[in-house]
Amino acid sequence: MEPIHESKSLSISCPICRSKKIIKLPTSIVDKSKQLTTISIPKGKICKHHFQVFIDKNFIIRGFQKVDYELKEIQSTKQKLQNHKEMTLKEIYDEFWEYISDDNEAFREFISKDIRRKKNLNDDEIHNPYGTDFIPHVCKNLE
Ligand SMILES: [Zn+2]
Numbered sequence: 001m002e003p004i005h006e007s008k009s010l011s012i013s014c015p016i017c018r019s020k021k022i023i024k025l026p027t028s029i030v031d032k033s034k035q036l037t038t039i040s041i042p043k044g045k046i047c048k049h050h051f052q053v054f055i056d057k058n059f060i061i062r063g064f065q066k067v068d069y070e071l072k073e074i075q076s077t078k079q080k081l082q083n084h085k086e087m088t089l090k091e092i093y094d095e096f097w098e099y100i101s102d103d104n105e106a107f108r109e110f111i112s113k114d115i116r117r118k119k120n121l122n123d124d125e126i127h128n129p130y131g132t133d134f135i136p137h138v139c140k141n142l143e
Contacts, residue, residue, distance in 0.1 A: 005086045008059045012046060015064035019047035026092045030055065031105050036062055038101035045098075052101075 006027045013020040023045065031037045036054045043050040054063040093100065093110040100107050102117070111117060 005092075010053075010055070010059060010061065012041065012053055012061070014041075014047045014049050015051055015066055016049045017047050021046040025059075025099065026087065026096060027059070028089065028092055028106060029096055029100055029104070030057060030059065032057060033105050037104065038065075039099045040067075040101055042098045 007024050008027055009022050009024050011020060012023050023041075025039065029037065029039070036056055039053045039055060041049075041051050041053060050067045052065040052067060053061055054065070056062050087095070089107070090110065093107050093114075097107075097110070097114060097116065100111070102111055104111065
């Protein structure tokens with residue numbers, strides 16, 4: 001079993017503007033049960049774009065996907081992975097939750113309890129100008 005604090009450096013380039021940056025990711029965020037793991041690159045990490053990277057179990061980049069709409073601009077406060085100490089899964093999650101997709105099996109427990117993710121959803125409801133359209137229309141005059 002690999003130590004969970006092990007990390008890999010990936011050279012990721014933006015599919016939109018081609019900006020390139022080395023991003024260090026813990027190996028444990030790769031979902032071993034799936035062929036591909038989706039890594040979400042938030043706005044401001046590499047460039048001004050938000051996109052997703054698909055990587056396989058060997059940390060080979062297999063594809064990109066542009067994200068056209070972002071619920072909320074994620075603020076990047078943490079700059080780099082602290083390599084000198086062992087991190088628990090929880091700590092890795094806290095550090096890298098922005099990158100971890102909602103359906104990542106390894107972090108499912110944290111994802112389901114993560115108020116930051118839920119907050120994004122709530123913000124979306126508040127800021128969504130079409131929000132009221134989702135309320136089912138009840139036709140009272142139907143005979
Ligand atoms: Zn870009």
